[in-house]
Amino acid sequence: MADRQQPGCLSCGVKGLCGGRGLLTLKDGAWTNNPLAVQVLGICSALAVTNRLESSLVMGAALIFVCVGSNLFVSLLRKRTPHRIRMITEVAIIATFVILFDQFLKAFYWDMSKQLGPYVGLIITNCIIMGRAEAFALQNPPILSIVDGVANGLGYAVALAIIGFFRELLGAGEVLGYAVLGSGWYTPNQLMILAPGAFFVFGVVIAIFNALKGPDT
Amino acid sequence: MKGNLYTLSYAAILGTVCALLLTAASSFTAPYRAANAEAEEILNILTALKVSFQADASPEQLVEIFNTNVRRRSRGGQTLYEYCPPDAEGKTQAAAVRFSGPGLWGPINGFLALEPDMRTIRGVTFYEQEETPGLGGEIASVWFRRQFEGKRIADETGKIGIIIKPGGKASTINEVDAITGATMTCDKVEVILNEVINKIVEERNKDG
Numbered sequence: 001m002a003d004r005q006q007p008g009c010l011s012c013g014v015k016g017l018c019g020g021r022g023l024l025t026l027k028d029g030a031w032t033n034n035p036l037a038v039q040v041l042g043i044c045s046a047l048a049v050t051n052r053l054e055s056s057l058v059m060g061a062a063l064i065f066v067c068v069g070s071n072l073f074v075s076l077l078r079k080r081t082p083h084r085i086r087m088i089t090e091v092a093i094i095a096t097f098v099i100l101f102d103q104f105l106k107a108f109y110w111d112m113s114k115q116l117g118p119y120v121g122l123i124i125t126n127c128i129i130m131g132r133a134e135a136f137a138l139q140n141p142p143i144l145s146i147v148d149g150v151a152n153g154l155g156y157a158v159a160l161a162i163i164g165f166f167r168e169l170l171g172a173g174e175v176l177g178y179a180v181l182g183s184g185w186y187t188p189n190q191l192m193i194l195a196p197g198a199f200f201v202f203g204v205v206i207a208i209f210n211a212l213k214g215p216d217t
Numbered sequence: 218m219k220g221n222l223y224t225l226s227y228a229a230i231l232g233t234v235c236a237l238l239l240t241a242a243s244s245f246t247a248p249y250r251a252a253n254a255e256a257e258e259i260l261n262i263l264t265a266l267k268v269s270f271q272a273d274a275s276p277e278q279l280v281e282i283f284n285t286n287v288r289r290r291s292r293g294g295q296t297l298y299e300y301c302p303p304d305a306e307g308k309t310q311a312a313a314v315r316f317s318g319p320g321l322w323g324p325i326n327g328f329l330a331l332e333p334d335m336r337t338i339r340g341v342t343f344y345e346q347e348e349t350p351g352l353g354g355e356i357a358s359v360w361f362r363r364q365f366e367g368k369r370i371a372d373e374t375g376k377i378g379i380i381i382k383p384g385g386k387a388s389t390i391n392e393v394d395a396i397t398g399a400t401m402t403c404d405k406v407e408v409i410l411n412e413v414i415n416k417i418v419e420e421r422n423k424d425g
Contacts, residue, residue: 077231082224089231096235103242107249110257194351 022147029132029151036159036202037209041127045119046160047198053176055115056164060157062101062120064150067129069097071149074137081138090133091124098123128152159209163201167192252276259283261344265313265330266300293420298328311339314417318409321401323347325356329413331370335421338379341365341410353402364393370414377418381407 035041042063049059073093074081081089102120105113113120123129132152137145168174171192173181181188191197256276263270263283270282288299288309298313313330327343341362348354355361369390371377380387381403383395395403 080227082220082227085224085228088228092231092235096238099239100242103246103250106253107246110253 022144025144025147026151029148030155030158031213034155034159034209035128035131035152036156037206038213039128039131040206041131042156043202045122045126046156046163047195047202049116049119050160050164050198050201051167051171051193052115053161053164053168055112056160057157058105058109058112059116059119060153060160062098062105062123063126063128063156064153065101066094066097066123066126067132067153068146068149070094070129070133071137071145072142074133075140075142075145078138086138087134090130094129094133095124128156159205162205163198166201167197171197256280257344261328261342262287262298262313265328265340265342266298266311267330267340268300268302293416293423295416295420300330309333313340314413316409316413318405318412320346320348320405321353322349325406325409329410331417335417336369336371338365338368338370348402349399352396353399355396355399356402356406361393361396368393370418377415378411379407379414 029035033039036043036046045059050056070090070093074090077089077093098121101123102113105116105120132148136148140148165175168176169180170189173179173186173188189197192201253276256279259279263279263286266287268282268286270279274282286300286302288301290297290299295314299309300311300313301307301309311330311332312335313328315326316329317324317326319325324345325343325348326345327341329341330339331337332339343357343362346354346357348356364387365379368379370379372389372391378391380392381395382392383397383400383403385394386392387394
């Protein structure tokens with residue numbers, strides 16, 4: 001296990017890696033291995049909820065919350081979890097956080113809960129969360145796992161916000177519900193609100209992201 | 218054996234902790250969720266009855282508008298929601314009934330509002346449906362619901378029932394256009410609506 005060679009975050013004086021590793025984890029999750037633009041994971045929800053910026057932001061927040069929470073607890077329990085039932089453990093933890101968020105939305109943010117429909121609940125099956133729990137939190141100390149959760153959640157949330165921004169702007173001429181492109185000269189392109197619009201914008205986002213990031217080294 | 222016991226107790230404890238957490242969260246949010254559901258129902262009744270209210274009205278405001286304008290009356294096993302605004306001197310302006318039934322993927326629930334003659338449709342809303350988004354889900358869209366307004370619940374010869382007609386050929390006073398690609402949903406909606414319409418007519422006939 002990686003953390004046997006590199007003990008906890010506060011005591012990693014051996015190679016002086018702690019600060020570096022934290023930042024590296026952050027950069028890796030949010031940029032180098034961006035879950036949406038590079039790994040192309042979790043795109044079902046990304047395509048479904050991005051017809052408005054507001055719903056994209058809430059979905060991003062949900063993912064950050066769940067990813068941080070599940071990474072933290074999977075990491076805390078990693079040495080006690082029997083290997084055979086580790087995946088069901090991860091799913092139980094993830095599902096708990098997702099349902100907590102869903103209940104919160106249903107109670108205090110009813111309209112948004114209606115708009116997002118089943119997609120909040122479907123975060124349970126989101127590959128990003130499960131992937132981070134399995135690939136990162138199981139092998140790393142809690143604090144670093146939180147960093148990884150924030151990084152991946154942010155990577156997803158920012159990409160979602162960009163897609164949502166352009167879809168709402170071009171599809172409805174609005175940003176967060178406020179009319180931006182005047183009704184006089186701009187005819188909203190309905191296609192952007194519908195599912196195909198998500199594919200177009202998503203494709204462009206992936207292309208630009210990878211052009212900026214440059215080839216893998 | 219020892220390993221198995223550990224695995225079992227680990228799973229049991231984890232399951233219990235998660236369940237307790239969720240139960241706590243659920244009972245904490247229950248009153249808020251119930252209030253939201255009630256406001257949603259009221260919003261639908263008001264929309265079907267065409268009671269005017271501001272689009273951004275809060276749940277409390279909706280309840281207040283509902284209480285001043287709408288009267289509940291039960292009749293033959295159905296609850297009638299009657300719109301009698303305070304300035305109408307007790308005259309009923311419209312009445313709505315709840316309808317529900319099986320859709321294609323899940324239950325369809327909504328309200329049907331009729332004019333005081335109990336023959337002309339004033340409005341229809343669907344407040345709960347799980348039809349295919351973009352196809353059957355279109356029953357909740359404004360264009361589909363608007364079609365019902367002003368339609369009659371019987372044809373010229375007095376035959377009871379509303380018809381959802383495919384192919385964009387709706388022409389008579391009790392026909393509306395079906396949704397392309399959502400035949401199953403439209404058929405089911407037609408059945409559900411006609412069921413409630415028949416009940417209304419039965420009650421009307423009892424009154425003579």
